[in-house]
Amino acid sequence: MNISKFRMPRQNKQGAAWQKLCDYIDKVAAENGTEFSPADYLGRELFAEIQTLPATIAKLKTVEKIRLSGSNIKLIPPEIGQMTALKSFVPYPSEELKWLPYELTHCKALNYTHISIRAQYGNFKTRKPFPSLRDNPLRYDNEHVCCSVCRKEMTWEETDQFWINLQVGSHVMPLLANLCGESCKAQLPAGARGYVPILHKGGPELKQRGLGNPFDGPKAITKAMMDKWLDEYDRGLQLLNEKIAKEKV
Ligand SMILES: [Zn+2]
Incomplete structure (x- = not known):
């Protein structure tokens, strides 16, 4: 199985693209803007150099809509969870974007997303294998990291990283x-x-469900039958992966 190793984006933070992006964030925050669309402000050429977003996106408290279409962004930082007015998150198409933080679930108003499904780990179309967080944990740029649930500040040695599809x-x-x-x-x-x-x-030992959307069943299969099958399948998969987790921890 071909498992990609993740490398942190090598974002050039000295160049014009990053500087202009930081200025744009300050401008949108100061104007209480409702839309964040950096390609429009930076222009396509500079926008193509952007591989992640600055932590200062936390300031964008009035932004309801993020548009990152056609970006080379690889990683969204956890500070997106502080964008409390966010309703719409549209990075599509952004084939490089594979690392999304659990903190997206803190955006309680978020009800519309459009992402490149096939690029995502574990997607139902290809079941793209997840990189292992055991051998290759992710480090954001910040010196410290906050717990994704209680938001307590931790050192990078203290955090325990996991994947979850939600x-x-x-x-x-x-x-x-x-x-x-x-x-x-x-x-x-x-x-x-x-x-x-x-x-x-993640990692090569992780077992995922087979390909295909489990809800695309033949019409003769009733929802009750499908639910029963899914419950049994999920229980089996859960037991298997719990066993793997126990052996590894
Ligand atoms: Zn915690």
Whole structure:
């Protein structure tokens, strides 16, 4: 199985593109703007150099709509969870974008998303394998990291990282959670139906459901039959992955 190793985006933070992006964020925040569309402000050429977003997006408290179409962005930082007015998140098409933070679930008004599904780890079309967080944990740029649940500040040595697929707006997305301990781990919901049902660390040993949308069944199969089958399948998958997790921890 071909598992990609993740490399942090090598964002040039000295160049004109990053500087202009930071200025744009300050401008939208100062004007209480409702839309964040950096391609329009930077122009296509500079926008193509952007691989992640600055932590200062946390200031965009009035922004309802993020448009990142056609970007080379690889990673969205957890500060997006502080954009409390966010309703619409449209990075599509952004084939490089694979790392989305669990903090997206903090955006309670978020009800519309459009992402490049095939690019996502664990997507139902290709079941793209998840990179292992055991061998290759992700480090954001910040010196510290906050727990994705209780928001407590931790060192990078203290955090425990997991993947979980959850419904966010219009899509099920693979989200990266940083967790401070067992009590916060216990607060995360089960994975979305049709996906790995428990928190996991990815890697080649992880078993995923087979290809295809589990809800695309022949018409003769009733919803009750499908639900029963899914419940049995999920239970089996859960037991298997719990066994893998126990052996690894
Ligand atoms: Zn916590």
